[in-house]
Amino acid sequence: GPVERVINGGSGTVQGFEVGYQQAFDFLPGWLSGFGTSLNYTYSDADTDSEDIDGNKLPMADNSKHQYNAILWYEKSGLQARVAYNWRSKRFAEMNTSVWGDRLAIWNESVGYLDASVSYDITPRGTVYAQGTNLTNESERRYAQWSNHFYDQNIFERRYYLGARFRF
Numbered sequence: 001g002p003v004e005r006v007i008n009g010g011s012g013t014v015q016g017f018e019v020g021y022q023q024a025f026d027f028l029p030g031w032l033s034g035f036g037t038s039l040n041y042t043y044s045d046a047d048t049d050s051e052d053i054d055g056n057k058l059p060m061a062d063n064s065k066h067q068y069n070a071i072l073w074y075e076k077s078g079l080q081a082r083v084a085y086n087w088r089s090k091r092f093a094e095m096n097t098s099v100w101g102d103r104l105a106i107w108n109e110s111v112g113y114l115d116a117s118v119s120y121d122i123t124p125r126g127t128v129y130a131q132g133t134n135l136t137n138e139s140e141r142r143y144a145q146w147s148n149h150f151y152d153q154n155i156f157e158r159r160y161y162l163g164a165r166f167r168f
Contacts, residue, residue: 012060016044034076040069052105053145064088078121087112093142104145111140131161
């Protein structure tokens with residue numbers, strides 16, 4: 001019978017660039033001086049010599065061609081707050097063999113996540129905090145070869161955390 005095993009791929013290339021910007025707005029007056037931002041964009045084009053069933057060249061696995069992160073933060077007088085949005089374009093996940101023996105490319109659709117956190121130092125040694133992850137309740141959908149050919153879905157539900165930290 002047929003034997004399948006993991007092997008290293010052939011040749012491939014990765015090229016791209018990353019740009020980022022970070023700024024504390026400490027030049028603003030009063031309480032506004034606690035704001036800041038961090039922005040980042042990455043372009044990463046990664047091709048291999050592998051092909052899908054249609055003969056299209058496949059990129060390196062788990063590599064999104066486009067990714068960006070946008071963060072707005074605040075830190076002043078014991079208060080820390082942060083809102084972050086992280087997005088990545090579709091990415092090749094793996095090859096899968098169909099029931100007919102065809103090797104189909106499995107793709108993750110593009111997805112973005114919004115997270116937020118806030119904390120306050122109630123004493124020099126004690127902090128209370130609240131955090132929320134995946135606030136827009138996004139899930140990660142995958143398809144096999146063609147975007148209308150649903151494959152599976154990972155559901156990462158919205159989560160909230162409350163807590164306190166104390167240093168002794």
